[in-house]
Amino acid sequence: MPGDFEQEEFALGFRQIFQAIRESLRGGHRDYTSGSISRAIVLLAIPMILEMAMESLFTVVDVFWVARLGDRAVAIVGLTDSMFAIVFGLAMGISIAATATVARRIGEKNPEAASHAAAQSILLGGAIALGVGIPAGIAAGSLLRAMSGSAELAAYGVSFTRTMMFGMPSVMMLFLFNAIFRGAGNATIAMRALWIGNAVNLVLDPLFIFGLGPIPAFGVTGAAIATSTGRSLGALYGLWNLLRGNGEIKLGRTHWNLDPPLIRQLARLAGPAAIQYLVPTASWVGLVRIVALFGSVAIAGYTIAIRMIVFSILPAWGLSNAAATLVGQNLGAKQPERAERSVLLCGAYNMTFLVSLGVVFLAFSGALVSLFTMDEAVARVAQTCLRTLSYGYAFYAWGMVLVQSFNGAGDTSTPTRVNFFCYWMCQLPLAWALARPIALGPTGVFAAIPIAEFMLAAVSFVLFRRGSWKFVKV
Numbered sequence: 008m009p010g011d012f013e014q015e016e017f018a019l020g021f022r023q024i025f026q027a028i029r030e031s032l033r034g035g036h037r038d039y040t041s042g043s044i045s046r047a048i049v050l051l052a053i054p055m056i057l058e059m060a061m062e063s064l065f066t067v068v069d070v071f072w073v074a075r076l077g078d079r080a081v082a083i084v085g086l087t088d089s090m091f092a093i094v095f096g097l098a099m100g101i102s103i104a105a106t107a108t109v110a111r112r113i114g115e116k117n118p119e120a121a122s123h124a125a126a127q128s129i130l131l132g133g134a135i136a137l138g139v140g141i142p143a144g145i146a147a148g149s150l151l152r153a154m155s156g157s158a159e160l161a162a163y164g165v166s167f168t169r170t171m172m173f174g175m176p177s178v179m180m181l182f183l184f185n186a187i188f189r190g191a192g193n194a195t196i197a198m199r200a201l202w203i204g205n206a207v208n209l210v211l212d213p214l215f216i217f218g219l220g221p222i223p224a225f226g227v228t229g230a231a232i233a234t235s236t237g238r239s240l241g242a243l244y245g246l247w248n249l250l251r252g253n254g255e256i257k258l259g260r261t262h263w264n265l266d267p268p269l270i271r272q273l274a275r276l277a278g279p280a281a282i283q284y285l286v287p288t289a290s291w292v293g294l295v296r297i298v299a300l301f302g303s304v305a306i307a308g309y310t311i312a313i314r315m316i317v318f319s320i321l322p323a324w325g326l327s328n329a330a331a332t333l334v335g336q337n338l339g340a341k342q343p344e345r346a347e348r349s350v351l352l353c354g355a356y357n358m359t360f361l362v363s364l365g366v367v368f369l370a371f372s373g374a375l376v377s378l379f380t381m382d383e384a385v386a387r388v389a390q391t392c393l394r395t396l397s398y399g400y401a402f403y404a405w406g407m408v409l410v411q412s413f414n415g416a417g418d419t420s421t422p423t424r425v426n427f428f429c430y431w432m433c434q435l436p437l438a439w440a441l442a443r444p445i446a447l448g449p450t451g452v453f454a455a456i457p458i459a460e461f462m463l464a465a466v467s468f469v470l471f472r473r474g475s476w477k478f479v480k481v
Contacts, residue, residue: 100281114339140175308388399457
């Protein structure tokens with residue numbers, strides 16, 4: 008990959024990196040369509056990495072405290088997460104449409120049109136969140152029974168699942184507001200919104216789970232209450248910044264006037280993007296269901312490992328999201344070759360980061376898993392999952408960046424087709440075959456994941472090189 012761009016673009020000096028980090032944390036608007044690409048990546052990626060780390064911290068903190076309640080509680084969190092992944096898929100779909108549209112308008116130097124697009128995406132996302140979250144919350148018990156195959160486990164965790172589903176609007180708005188800021192190139196506000204949400208969650212999680220003084224112990228449901236409260240406050244902070252105009256985006260009264268053509272355009276982008284994320288998340292639901300065939304210990308071990316992996320992978324989404332913003336803004340500025348160079352640099356950086364992290368997981372999986380459980384059977388499953396998935400980090404690094412680059416260009420259909428082929432046509436059947444007929448058990452499910460990630464990265468790179476994404480109109 009380095010041969011595809013100028014060598015001096017690949018690395019910044021330590022002083023330049025330090026200055027760029029300080030500047031990125033201060034926030035503010037910058038022009039990412041000119042100057043050093045490496046510097047632009049650092050300015051965008053640092054707050055985005057911290058933002059993604061904060062999002063993953065929600066899940067890590069929850070499982071840290073919930074694990075003290077036993078494997079049933081951890082299993083409930085894992086099963087609900089597998090369903091809630093569909094919620095994240097919907098949120099990501101709308102967010103991708105917002106990022107691509109806002110970034111393109113900012114690249115065209117049209118902040119008024121960018122603000123209008125932001126307001127219309129919020130209206131669309133709010134309608135979808137309410138339309139899905141309320142019915143899902145009402146049907147929480149039935150959904151949990153279908154996923155767990157156990158009426159007893161469903162009865163134990165229904166309050167947790169219902170609370171999470173009713174909190175769907177806060178998730179949607181937090182994702183959407185942050186996507187708007189990323190598209191505008193102001194990722195620092197998105198980072199701060201998640202800092203606020205996590206600070207609240209860190210304090211409320213142990214209080215609501217175990218109780219203190221007049222605060223009753225809600226058990227596993229307390230984790231859902233704490234998480235939903237934190238995300239709601241983070242979303243309110245994002246909305247406050249959008250309304251007061253911190254950066255290029257300022258939402259005025261006229262921006263909220265319903266614009267059916269623009270909403271249809273956003274929906275046209277969001278539909279394939281949502282399916283694009285629902286495909287792997289639905290595949291994840293399928294993987295959890297296969298793992299569930301081997302009991303609550305297998306589910307608990309898988310849940311702990313996935314939470315740890317999510318914590319490591321989501322920061323890498325920061326680099327991937329930086330690629331999406333750079334692609335959108337540079338295409339808007341009529342600079343497709345700069346957009347392509349930005350993607351290659353982001354991919355190289357992401358691979359370096361994730362491969363290094365994979366080595367750490369391979370070397371210290373036992374010690375890391377012991378932070379979350381003292382159950383030896385659960386720990387063995389978690390360690391096996393963690394090590395197996397670490398072998399695919401190099402492929403996942405490139406797949407993440409390339410998929411987000413297509414999305415940043417407004418080409419949401421290409422990654423949707425790639426995801427469908429790699430996850431549904433390959434990963435799920437392979438996981439079933441390895442786990443049941445070949446009798447590898449949960450280890451077979453784990454092995455199917457890096458194989459699918461290799462296929463996704465290879466196919467995406469071939470399609471990226473063809474360059475049709477450079478000519479998509481948004």
